[in-house]
Amino acid sequence: MPALLSPAGNLSRCSKCGLPETYETLEFDTQGVCNICRQQEFKHGAIDWAARKTMLEGLIEEYRGKYDYDCIVPFSGGKDSTFTLYHLVKEYRIKPLVVQFNHGFMRPNLLANNERTLRRLGVDAISFTPNWKLVKRLMREALIRKGDFCWHCHTGIFAYPMHVAIKFNVPLVFWGEPSSEYTAYYDYRDDAVEEVDENRFNRFVNLGITAEDMRGMIESDFPLDPRDLIPYSYPPLRDLKRLRYRSVCLGSFIPWDVKRQSKLIMDELGWQGDEVEGMPPGLYSYEKIECAMQGVRDYLKYLKRGYARVTQMTALDIRNGRMQKEEANKMIAEWEGKKPPSLEVFLDYLEMSEAEFNGIVEKLVVPPHKPDFQTIQWGRRTPDFERWYREPKN
Amino acid sequence: MLKRRIIPIELLSGGRLVKTRGFHDPRDVGDPVKSSKVYSDQDADELVLLQIDREGRQLVALVEAVTRIAEYCFVPLTAGGGISSLDDAAGLFTAGADKVLLNSITYRDRSVLTRIAERYGRQAVVAGIDVREEEGRFVLYSRCGRQRESVTLGAHVADVVAAGAGELMIQSIDRDGMMQGYDLGLLRKVVAASPVPVIAAAGAGHFLHLKEAFDAGADGAACGSLFNFGDNNPLRAKSFLKNQGIPLKRI
Amino acid sequence: MSIGIVDVGIGNIGSLRNAVLSQGWDVVSVQAEDDLEAITHLLLPGVGAFGAAMEQLARAGLVEPIRRFAMAGRPLMGICLGMQLLADRGAEGGDAAGLALIPGQVVAMTHSHLPLPHVGWNEAHQLRPHPVLRGIRDDIDFYFVHSFRLAAGDATAVLAETEYGERFPSIVAKGSVIGTQFHPEKSQTNGLRMLDNFCAWDAAC
Numbered sequence: 001m002p003a004l005l006s007p008a009g010n011l012s013r014c015s016k017c018g019l020p021e022t023y024e025t026l027e028f029d030t031q032g033v034c035n036i037c038r039q040q041e042f043k044h045g046a047i048d049w050a051a052r053k054t055m056l057e058g059l060i061e062e063y064r065g066k067y068d069y070d071c072i073v074p075f076s077g078g079k080d081s082t083f084t085l086y087h088l089v090k091e092y093r094i095k096p097l098v099v100q101f102n103h104g105f106m107r108p109n110l111l112a113n114n115e116r117t118l119r120r121l122g123v124d125a126i127s128f129t130p131n132w133k134l135v136k137r138l139m140r141e142a143l144i145r146k147g148d149f150c151w152h153c154h155t156g157i158f159a160y161p162m163h164v165a166i167k168f169n170v171p172l173v174f175w176g177e178p179s180s181e182y183t184a185y186y187d188y189r190d191d192a193v194e195e196v197d198e199n200r201f202n203r204f205v206n207l208g209i210t211a212e213d214m215r216g217m218i219e220s221d222f223p224l225d226p227r228d229l230i231p232y233s234y235p236p237l238r239d240l241k242r243l244r245y246r247s248v249c250l251g252s253f254i255p256w257d258v259k260r261q262s263k264l265i266m267d268e269l270g271w272q273g274d275e276v277e278g279m280p281p282g283l284y285s286y287e288k289i290e291c292a293m294q295g296v297r298d299y300l301k302y303l304k305r306g307y308a309r310v311t312q313m314t315a316l317d318i319r320n321g322r323m324q325k326e327e328a329n330k331m332i333a334e335w336e337g338k339k340p341p342s343l344e345v346f347l348d349y350l351e352m353s354e355a356e357f358n359g360i361v362e363k364l365v366v367p368p369h370k371p372d373f374q375t376i377q378w379g380r381r382t383p384d385f386e387r388w389y390r391e392p393k394n
Numbered sequence: 395m396l397k398r399r400i401i402p403i404e405l406l407s408g409g410r411l412v413k414t415r416g417f418h419d420p421r422d423v424g425d426p427v428k429s430s431k432v433y434s435d436q437d438a439d440e441l442v443l444l445q446i447d448r449e450g451r452q453l454v455a456l457v458e459a460v461t462r463i464a465e466y467c468f469v470p471l472t473a474g475g476g477i478s479s480l481d482d483a484a485g486l487f488t489a490g491a492d493k494v495l496l497n498s499i500t501y502r503d504r505s506v507l508t509r510i511a512e513r514y515g516r517q518a519v520v521a522g523i524d525v526r527e528e529e530g531r532f533v534l535y536s537r538c539g540r541q542r543e544s545v546t547l548g549a550h551v552a553d554v555v556a557a558g559a560g561e562l563m564i565q566s567i568d569r570d571g572m573m574q575g576y577d578l579g580l581l582r583k584v585v586a587a588s589p590v591p592v593i594a595a596a597g598a599g600h601f602l603h604l605k606e607a608f609d610a611g612a613d614g615a616a617c618g619s620l621f622n623f624g625d626n627n628p629l630r631a632k633s634f635l636k637n638q639g640i641p642l643k644r645i
Numbered sequence: 646m647s648i649g650i651v652d653v654g655i656g657n658i659g660s661l662r663n664a665v666l667s668q669g670w671d672v673v674s675v676q677a678e679d680d681l682e683a684i685t686h687l688l689l690p691g692v693g694a695f696g697a698a699m700e701q702l703a704r705a706g707l708v709e710p711i712r713r714f715a716m717a718g719r720p721l722m723g724i725c726l727g728m729q730l731l732a733d734r735g736a737e738g739g740d741a742a743g744l745a746l747i748p749g750q751v752v753a754m755t756h757s758h759l760p761l762p763h764v765g766w767n768e769a770h771q772l773r774p775h776p777v778l779r780g781i782r783d784d785i786d787f788y789f790v791h792s793f794r795l796a797a798g799d800a801t802a803v804l805a806e807t808e809y810g811e812r813f814p815s816i817v818a819k820g821s822v823i824g825t826q827f828h829p830e831k832s833q834t835n836g837l838r839m840l841d842n843f844c845a846w847d848a849a850c
Binding site for chain 3: 395396397399434437439464465466468469470487488489490492515516517560561589590591613642643644645
């Protein structure tokens with residue numbers, strides 16, 4: 001095992017893709033290659049995708065026509081859920097119920113994409129928008145406890161569709177990409193379908209905080225009705241079992257390929273990418289376009305762990321042989337590590353100063369990384385910045 | 395090869411889990427059953443549940459919590475806080491605990507420890523030792539840090555081991571909730587003096603602290619604030635420590 | 646399927662019961678010979694001394710019925726002390742005869758430098774495949790708590806070995822009988838998977 005303890009600020013990285021040791025669940029093997037790379041090697045070389053496709057066909061037929069909808073497709077409108085919906089409707093002619101959890105930060109281009117996608121495919125869709133006042137309080141608490149303010153979004157996106165499954169009596173739920181594409185909470189090398197269940201929800205989706213945990217954390221200063229947190233709680237297993245639910249990732253049955261899939265939805269649905277804070281415009285325009293707060297999210301990751309989205313995207317490209325490390329490093333140096341303009345909006349929502357924000361984040365830094373709060377420059381605004389929701393001033 | 399262990403500590407108070415600083419200022423950190431299930435789903439190696447209330451039916455509440463947790467969590471569970479008799483311990487074992495942790499009673503009547511060890515095996519008995527550093531010396535405290543004990547650290551370690559403790563959990567009251575690292579001086583002293591495994595508790599703020607504790611000889615690293623006030627979970631800790639050459643259990 | 650768990654006071658069966666229930670199986674408490682009739686699978690957990698445990702089984706009139714259950718090809722799984730009881734003889738608590746379903750003796754673990762009991766997570770090296778190991782990778786860690794170990798009289802009955810100062814059988818299998826020295830109900834995902842595999846097993850291999 002190579003010696004991997006590095007001096008503060010200088011992180012050990014995967015010898016193949018460059019992801020740093022602070023990346024969650026990353027493990028280096030004796031060659032210094034990370035487990036995410038190894039998982040991808042297995043995915044391309046050892047999984048019997050023909051057999052998986054047969055499994056998918058069997059699964060779809062098992063549920064087809066027996067309920068008011070053949071399945072639920074949780075939908076954010078990003079590249080993954082859009083492709084998932086498209087693939088299931090076009091290739092398998094399923095009748096889906098599209099379920100969207102509106103986290104509150106949907107960008108104008110995304111909304112236009114969604115309207116276009118849903119109309120072109122001809123599907124029924126429901127959208128749920130949670131209580132904004134509660135969302136703001138949840139963001140604050142999650143930021144303080146975890147340095148990740150998106151708790152309401154992570155939990156809402158994965159729990160709410162399960163409530164809908166029960167309410168509408170639609171047992172089959174198709175998610176998009178398996179988590180093993182990006183992390184090792186689940187491993188492609190287990191050669192198993194990733195079950196998107198409560199175990200997975202607790203493993204990493206909810207940041208280790210359930211709705212019941214959160215209740216006690218905020219109720220002393222927030223007028224909380226216990227029912228307020230239902231959309232964020234995973235429904236009881238007995239209700240899901242009674243439904244005979246099956247909740248899986250499409251990416252467990254077909255090999256996930258974001259570049260190919262993004263191009264497909266652009267061509268077939270007119271899906272449009274968008275400029276995203278902290279990323280070189282044009283190059284990864286399909287990535288994470290669905291949320292106006294994505295820049296703050298990435299910024300937090302950068303402060304805590306010393307890397308952000310450019311590192312992740314280039315790592316994917318390096319791993320797939322689409323980019324060299326030198327080019328990646330150049331891109332990272334140029335685009336990563338800037339303060340996103342959305343930070344101003346975020347601080348406004350939470351009525352928090354930047355000093356308070358930095359003070360919170362400082363406590364959450366993951367060693368051996370050490371952020372330098374002083375030298376960070378403002379990044380570029382996206383064209384729709386002025387159209388993002390701002391709280392009325394009075 | 396026997397693996398080291400990462401052990402989330404859960405403090406029970408008023409039916410909720412709390413986290414303290416220096417054994418004061420409890421802050422709500424969640425629901426006992428839900429949190430335990432989360433830790434179990436996150437591959438924690440073991441769980442420690444300590445009742446810190448001393449008024450009212452606190453042992454009943456502890457037994458209740460253990461019973462409910464045992465329905466969902468299939469990892470070793472240690473329960474403690476106010477145990478003062480063989481019957482108290484028996485109730486917890488029946489409810490589903492694998493080990494019991496004793497602290498205050500070990501200063502007043504060590505025969506209880508012995509009787510529990512005789513009935514359930516010494517591997518089922520953990521002696522919890524809480525310590526403050528005062529004027530350069532380690533001072534032992536019982537009753538959740540409220541009662542100063544006169545016995546020295548070395549003597550007490552020897553006493554509890556002789557009485558039947560199969561494991562020690564050594565907690566620095568000063569470091570509790572501070573997230574500045576374990577008291578390594580204290581830990582090393584106890585490791586050197588103890589023939590049984592030692593679990594380090596109080597102070598972990600990030601994963602390097604866990605490595606420090608293991609390097610200092612701890613068999614287990616107990617963590618409270620680390621997982622409640624940091625973007626951390628046992629799975630990430632495992633990856634980090636594996637990269638540092640410390641093997642933890644493989645699932 | 647109906648999963649019986651021997652419940653005659655040789656250890657608390659609560660966790661094992663919860664674990665089996667969590668996998669969706671029906672659980673029945675087995676305290677006398679009659680209870681064996683309706684069940685499809687039998688679990689024999691145990692904590693404590695060999696001699697005392699055999700006495701408890703004898704008092705409940707279960708020694709011969711359990712032997713007959715296993716020899717009739719019905720699936721039986723011994724856990725921890727329960728695995729040791731499957732042996733011919735055991736030394737802990739005075740030399741006593743076991744169920745004699747897995748050839749071998751139970752002896753004290755004899756190494757000078759490592760503390761006893763053997764407590765904690767340790768890996769099981771699999772020696773051959775078996776339905777009860779389906780989906781469980783090699784060298785996975787399980788939770789052990791014991792001071793005695795099986796000295797197998799038949800090497801072909803050893804399914805997996807573990808090392809703690811000495812190599813000892815951690816999983817044994819012969820005919821319709823399985824034994825695990827570790828506690829599957831404390832070993833999380835893989836332990837639960839093994840219990841689930843056992844409950845789904847038709848005793849063929």
